[in-house]
Amino acid sequence: MDTNEIIEQIRQRKPQLMGKVTDEVAKRLLFACFAEIRASLDSCEEGKVPVKGLGVFVIRQAPANDKVGARRVIRFNPMKGATKGQA
DSSP states (O other): OOOOOOOOHHHHHHHHEEEEEEEEHHHHHHHHHHHHHHHHHOOOOSHHHHTTTTEEEEEEOOOOOOOOOEEEEEEEEEOOTTGOOOO
């Protein structure tokens, strides 16, 4: 799913939310939101990063083994009902 698809789905499901916002402004806002989520994930070594309306990212350090070295693992737990098109 790319940003254009996300914006189009929002326009279809919640037209009053988008109002007169242009696609370019909506795209820049969406990228800014994604960048903030990414910055929160990057700044967390281990623990939970909740994102309201989306779910919780769980970050842990996985120990090294015979096949791979130590690494950072990020798991995502979607919020209940997130697949129902809620915004």
